[in-house]
Amino acid sequence: MQNNEIVNPPHPGKLELIEEVGRNIRRPWRFVDLGGLWAVHGAYAFHALAQTGCIGGTMVDTHPTQTFLDALKDEPRLEFIQGNFGDTEVFKRLPDFDVVFLFDTLLHQVRPDWDEILRMYAAKASHILIFNQQYTGEKTVRLLELGEEAYFRNVPHDPKHPTYSQLFRRLDEPHPVHGRPWRDVHHIWQWGITDTDLINTLEALGFHPVFSRNWGQVHQLEHFENHAFLFSRTRESSDVASREKTEPIATESPPLTHAHAPAPFQLPPVSEIRFTADLSGQSAAETLSLLRNFRRVLGPGAQLILTPPVEMAERQSLLEHTRYAGLDSAPQASENLVLHARDRLIPPGTNPLVTLAIPAFKPAFFAECLDSAFAQTYPNLHILVCDDSGADHLRQIAAERTPPGVNLEWISNPENIGGRANFAQCIERAKGSFIKFLCDDDRLAPNCIERMVDAFRLDPSVTLAFSRRTRIDSAGNPLPEDHHTEMLSDTDCIFQGDALAGAVIALQANFIGEPTTVMFRKADLQWIQPHYASFNGHDDIRVVGDIAAWHNLLSQGEAAYIAQALSSFRIHPGQNQAQARIRELIGTSWSKLEQGSRALGFLQAVHGPIPHRAPGTATWLIDPASPLNRRLAAAADHDRNPDSAQSVARTIIRLADSAIELAADPEVESPATSDRTGYEQATARMAAGHTDAAIAELIALAEADSDIWEVYADLAEFALRQNDREAALALQHTAVAKSPTPGKASLRLAAFQTDAGQYEQALATISPYLRAHPKDGEALALIRRILGLSAELSPVAWARLSTDMQYEQTKMSARFKDALEALTAIRERAAALLPNQETNRTEVAISASGSATAQSDDRR
Numbered sequence: 001m002q003n004n005e006i007v008n009p010p011h012p013g014k015l016e017l018i019e020e021v022g023r024n025i026r027r028p029w030r031f032v033d034l035g036g037l038w039a040v041h042g043a044y045a046f047h048a049l050a051q052t053g054c055i056g057g058t059m060v061d062t063h064p065t066q067t068f069l070d071a072l073k074d075e076p077r078l079e080f081i082q083g084n085f086g087d088t089e090v091f092k093r094l095p096d097f098d099v100v101f102l103f104d105t106l107l108h109q110v111r112p113d114w115d116e117i118l119r120m121y122a123a124k125a126s127h128i129l130i131f132n133q134q135y136t137g138e139k140t141v142r143l144l145e146l147g148e149e150a151y152f153r154n155v156p157h158d159p160k161h162p163t164y165s166q167l168f169r170r171l172d173e174p175h176p177v178h179g180r181p182w183r184d185v186h187h188i189w190q191w192g193i194t195d196t197d198l199i200n201t202l203e204a205l206g207f208h209p210v211f212s213r214n215w216g217q218v219h220q221l222e223h224f225e226n227h228a229f230l231f232s233r234t235r236e237s238s239d240v241a242s243r244e245k246t247e248p249i250a251t252e253s254p255p256l257t258h259a260h261a262p263a264p265f266q267l268p269p270v271s272e273i274r275f276t277a278d279l280s281g282q283s284a285a286e287t288l289s290l291l292r293n294f295r296r297v298l299g300p301g302a303q304l305i306l307t308p309p310v311e312m313a314e315r316q317s318l319l320e321h322t323r324y325a326g327l328d329s330a331p332q333a334s335e336n337l338v339l340h341a342r343d344r345l346i347p348p349g350t351n352p353l354v355t356l357a358i359p360a361f362k363p364a365f366f367a368e369c370l371d372s373a374f375a376q377t378y379p380n381l382h383i384l385v386c387d388d389s390g391a392d393h394l395r396q397i398a399a400e401r402t403p404p405g406v407n408l409e410w411i412s413n414p415e416n417i418g419g420r421a422n423f424a425q426c427i428e429r430a431k432g433s434f435i436k437f438l439c440d441d442d443r444l445a446p447n448c449i450e451r452m453v454d455a456f457r458l459d460p461s462v463t464l465a466f467s468r469r470t471r472i473d474s475a476g477n478p479l480p481e482d483h484h485t486e487m488l489s490d491t492d493c494i495f496q497g498d499a500l501a502g503a504v505i506a507l508q509a510n511f512i513g514e515p516t517t518v519m520f521r522k523a524d525l526q527w528i529q530p531h532y533a534s535f536n537g538h539d540d541i542r543v544v545g546d547i548a549a550w551h552n553l554l555s556q557g558e559a560a561y562i563a564q565a566l567s568s569f570r571i572h573p574g575q576n577q578a579q580a581r582i583r584e585l586i587g588t589s590w591s592k593l594e595q596g597s598r599a600l601g602f603l604q605a606v607h608g609p610i611p612h613r614a615p616g617t618a619t620w621l622i623d624p625a626s627p628l629n630r631r632l633a634a635a636a637d638h639d640r641n642p643d644s645a646q647s648v649a650r651t652i653i654r655l656a657d658s659a660i661e662l663a664a665d666p667e668v669e670s671p672a673t674s675d676r677t678g679y680e681q682a683t684a685r686m687a688a689g690h691t692d693a694a695i696a697e698l699i700a701l702a703e704a705d706s707d708i709w710e711v712y713a714d715l716a717e718f719a720l721r722q723n724d725r726e727a728a729l730a731l732q733h734t735a736v737a738k739s740p741t742p743g744k745a746s747l748r749l750a751a752f753q754t755d756a757g758q759y760e761q762a763l764a765t766i767s768p769y770l771r772a773h774p775k776d777g778e779a780l781a782l783i784r785r786i787l788g789l790s791a792e793l794s795p796v797a798w799a800r801l802s803t804d805m806q807y808e809q810t811k812m813s814a815r816f817k818d819a820l821e822a823l824t825a826i827r828e829r830a831a832a833l834l835p836n837q838e839t840n841r842t843e844v845a846i847s848a849s850g851s852a853t854a855q856s857d858d859r860r
Contacts, residue, residue, distance in 0.1 A: 008039040013215045013228045014103050015047055017129045020211050020230055021099055022051030025127070029098040031057040032121070034085040035105045041067040042078075044101060049077055058094055060085040086112045091120055103131045106193060108186040114193060115201050122205040126233045133218045134227040135192030143189055144171065155189040156219050164188070195227060195624070207231040212608050214624060214633050270297055274305045279314070284321060285601030288555070291325035291339075292498055292601075295557075298341035300460060303330065306337040323527060324600070326463070326556035344460035344521070344557075346453075351380040354449055355432035355522070358385045358440060359422040363393050365441040365570060368476070370401055372443035378450040382431045383408045388422045390415060394440075420545055423515070424531045427522065435522050437515035441570040444516070448566040452519040455560035458615050459494055463557030464550060466518040467566035474572045474691065479723065482755075483509050485569075488628040493561050493612040495628075496620065497554035502602035503610055503628065504547060505594050507635055508785045511628070512550050512559070516567045520553050528552050536596030541589045548593060551602060560615065571721050572691065590781050609633070679708045686714075702731075709738035709745050716752065725756055736765070747779055759786050 033045040036059060045059050056077040059068075062084055072080055083090035086109060100121045106114040122128065135141065143151050148168040152159045159165065171183040178185045199209055211230035218224040273294060279287060294304050304327065306318075315337060319329050327339040346352060356373050360366060373383055383406060387394050395410060402408055411429060413422070427435060434456070436449050452465040468487055471479040488495075488511060504512060512518065525532050532552070533545030541548045597603040609629040611620040623629060678701055686694035695718055701711045716731035732749040739745040746765055753762035763786060766779055 010040060010043045010047065011103075011131070011215075013213060013226065014044055014101075014129075014131050016213070017131060017211070017228050017230055018044060018048050018051060018101075021127050021129060022048070022053065024210075024232075025053055025098070028053055028055045030055060030096060031099040031101060032094055032097040033057060033059045033101040033103075034121075035061050036101060036103060037061040037063065037065055037068055041065050042071065044103060045078055046071065046075065048099075048101075049075065058097065060090060060094070086117055086120075088120070094124075097124060099127045099129065100125045101129050103129070104133070106130065106132045106198075107189055107191045110184045110186070110190050111180070114191055118201055119205060122202070122207060128202065128207060128229075128231040130198070130227075130229045130231070131215075132193065132198075132227060132229075133189075133224045134198070135194050136223050136225055137192060137194065140194050140197045141192045143192055144168075144183055154192065154221060154223055156221060157188065192223065198229070202231050206234050208234055209622075212622075271299055271302045272305065273298065273302075274307055276307055279306070279318065284599060287318065287321050288325050289498075289601045291321060291327060292555070295326045295341055296461070300341060300343040300345055302341045304339040304341070306339070324552075324555045344456075344462075346457045346460070351378070352434055352453065353380050353382055353432035354378060354434045354436055354453065354519075355382045355384050355426075355430035356436050356438055356449065357426035357430055358383070358438050359388065359419065359426050360385050360394050360440045361388045361419070361422070362440050363389070363397065364474075364572075366394055366397050367401060368443050369438060369440050370398055372446075373438055374401070374403055374406060375446045376444065376449050377447050378453060381407060381449065384426060384429060384431075385410050386422050386425050386429070387412045388416055388418070420531070420533060420542070423533075423545075427526060427532055430522050433522060434519055435525075436519040439514065439516045441572065442514070442516040443568045443570075445564075445566045449519070451562055451564065451566060452560075455492075455562060455615065456519075456521075459558065459560060461558045462494065462560040463497060463524050464512075464518055464520050464553040465560040465562070466512050467562035467564060469513050469517045469567045469569050470565045472568045472570050473721065474570070476568075476570075479571060483507075483631075484511055484513075486511070486627060486631075487563065488561055489612065489626055490563060492563050492615050494615055495559045495561055496611045497556070497558045498602050499608075499610045500559050501551045501554040502597060503632060504550070505597040505603045507631060508590065508781060510544070510547050512547075513567070514569050515546050516569060518550065524553055524556055525549060535593065536599055538592045538596065541592055543586050544589045544593065548596075551593070551597065551600075555600065555602070586778060588778070590778070594781075676708060679706070679711055682711075683714070702734075707738060709735045711735075712738060713745055713748055716748070720752065720755075725752075728752055729756065747776075747782065750782060754782065754786055762786055 031045070031048050031054065033042070033048070036042060036044050038061075042059055045057055048054050048057055056079070058079045058081060060081050060083065062082065064080060064082060068080075072078060079095070081090060081093055083093075085091070102117075102121075106117065109117050112120070118128070143154055146154065148159075151168075152164075157164045167182060167188070172181050174180065175182050175185045182188075202209075208231065209229055210232045211228075213228040215226035215228060218226055275294070279290075282290075291304075298304060318337065322329055322339050326342060328342060330338040330340050356376065358369065358373065360369075385394070385398065385408070387410065390413070395412070398408070398410070409429075409431075411425070413425075417425070423437075426437070434453065436452065438444055448467070451467070455465045456462050469485055471481070471485055473479055500512070504510060528534055528549075530539050533539075533541055533548045535541055535548035535551055538548075594603065609622045609624055609626075609632060611622050612626070613620050624633065678697060682694045682697040682701070685691075685697065695715070698711050698715050698718075701708065702715060712731045712735035716728045716735060719725075719728040719731060729749075729752055732745070732752050735745040736749050750762040750766040753759075753765060763783070766782060
């Protein structure tokens with residue numbers, strides 16, 4: 001490398017775009033890299049050549065660097081054309097290409113302007129990758145027209161630098177090198193381009209955004225952010241045949257009524273689509289994604305015809321996916337496969353029957369629950385109580401409070417069947433076409449069901465309606481919001497269902513809500529076998545079965561969000577979630593949900609913003625500033641602070657070293673003591689709803705300095721419910737100290753520390769537990785949550801990847817050697833961010849059998 005050549009490390013956002021397009025092109029492809037030499041010497045072109053399916057490319061730039069030319073000699077697949085890529089004569093010299101790279105170039109383009117550049121290259125391309133410094137103002141501006149003072153407020157140039165000190169006094173003078181006026185040279189910032197204008201321009205050219213990512217503020221510039229986009233050409237009209245039976249398909253989006261970016265798939269409804277491409281070899285996620293997109297285009301009752309004929313073996317597999325995509329198969333009169341979009345319209349002037357289902361078990365708050373059911377304003381209601389208490393006290397409460405004329409049905413289970421089976425029974429015995437759950441310790445606003453039926457009435461594509469909810473304590477007093485209950489949008493809206501489901505997993509939070517929060521059609525969940533919470537082949541998802549059910553519904557349609565709080569979810573120690581045995585199930589269930597979400601196309605490698613639309617409208621929009629999308633952006637692995645990157649690097653090294661050592665012993669159960677009986681009695685009282693007596697017994701045990709660590713852990717849980725975070729942390733610290741091994745007490749303390757924002761402390765607490773239990777899904781999920789929640793701890797693109805790699809390494813014992821090498825490579829990437837004196841790396845010697853020994857190498 002020449003000593004005078006500037007070198008910038010490749011930006012992870014640009015590498016990610018190239019990898020994303022490499023994963024999604026299903027045929028051989030070529031690229032053209034426009035202006036990709038300055039300071040990176042063609043790094044992105046060489047990275048593209050390493051991707052699956054890439055057979056070659058072309059670099060276009062005005063000034064080749066010696067480093068690039070030296071590397072070019074050894075890469076026959078890469079061609080270099082010297083010239084201005086905006087020159088039509090240069091464009092004519094280009095060989096065929098599929099993908100265009102426009103990295104840090106659009107904002108510099110004048111004569112031709114940025115939109116003319118896009119028009120030129122879009123004519124040949126199928127995919128366009130853009131990484132650009134995007135303007136966050138209201139509209140696109142030519143920066144020089146702002147005037148000298150505003151120009152230098154909005155660009156990173158130093159107005160005292162010799163190149164720029166006289167810029168505004170020689171704008172019309174010819175540049176000595178470029179042969180055009182200074183105002184038109186491309187090495188100064190020319191444009192502030194908004195996302196809306198960029199996306200609208202490309203949509204008019206037949207492209208839609210399939211991936212986007214906000215990589216944060218540019219330097220300290222108030223109005224510029226680094227945004228990454230992958231645009232793909234809209235499916236050619238040849239895929240939509242039988243024009244006699246279809247409506248014309250628009251190639252441009254309708255005018256926007258919001259200052260938001262339009263989302264993909266804004267085609268008007270059609271009555272029939274014939275799809276001629278071969279679906280064989282596609283994964284379930286790819287097939288479902290395609291079918292869901294077709295469903296969004298089809299009108300109610302319209303049909304999708306798959307031609308050429310589908311082979312019988314593939315036909316059965318495809319039919320299994322159609323219901324999951326919200327489509328129904330028609331009787332097969334030909335070899336073609338005919339699918340129908342469901343007609344979900346509610347006839348005007350009608351009020352469909354709604355079953356308000358109450359799976360009842362506990363008496364403590366049942367009266368409040370019933371009163372909120374009886375207070376509903378919706379006129380056509382069937383109240384169904386499935387009593388699983390095994391006694392008569394719930395029925396007695398109801399007898400004292402039920403108003404005359406109420407359509408109330410009571411089912412008493414002869415013996416306790418358990419919560420999940422009772423919920424399933426509610427669905428089976430519901431008489432209404434819609435089901436609204438109400439748990440026995442929660443309550444609804446009087447207009448809850450009326451508002452939700454209106455949401456289904458206004459948008460027939462909706463399969464799940466939910467609202468904002470509030471948390472309340474045992475006395476009914478409001479509790480502070482947490483990351484589960486925070487507002488998703490300040491107005492009512494429709495979210496794209498599959499994208500919303502993926503965001504739940506990406507954020508590791510059930511922000512949709514508990515069963516009391518949602519409403520759905522019975523027909524959309526009744527067919528899931530063997531029960532409503534079965535998901536992707538798993539019928540043993542426990543505790544978070546409601547999230548599995550929401551995924552089943554959101555796969556078939558969209559989600560209506562009501563910004564008004566229409567339900568109250570009660571937090572109290574008697575809930576099942578407060579029991580230790582239940583908490584232990586959460587991690588494994590989340591792991592199954594995550595695997596299924598990825599397999600069925602909900603969860604993406606990097607989850608982008610969630611498209612939405614206003615109720616009653618057809619245009620999908622993306623609002624990066626919405627509360628939900630801000631949360632997704634905060635959880636993304638981008639970095640605004642180099643110091644934070646080093647902090648995460650140190651954390652990753654600690655985790656990698658912990659996994660490499662693999663030196664912990666299995667957890668040993670704590671020995672039984674005379675206090676164990678007392679503790680079990682206290683937990684039994686709490687489960688039965690006798691909270692005060694249970695807490696008093698636990699306090700007595702704690703004051704007697706009991707060796708049962710769960711005593712302090714349960715008191716910590718209770719303190720947290722009372723909003724006493726300081727006491728909760730202190731009690732959980734005691735629980736950890738009492739625990740004989742780094743067990744669940746450590747994990748719970750780490751969760752408390754995470755909730756309190758003590759992310760570094762949480763990682764330090766969980767590290768010994770992870771060494772002892774490297775396969776524990778709950779621990780790994782908590783680490784991913786920590787790395788995703790905090791802006792300080794989630795700046796590096798590979799931070800979450802490192803956790804995933806550790807998880808893969810621990811579960812693939814048969815391929816230990818390969819996984820250990822991958823983990824070591826991640827550690828090296830982390831070490832590269834640190835000063836040399838901090839490296840202090842651990843060398844790992846891998847034997848032929850795959851076992852490993854750690855060797856210290858202190859490089860200070």
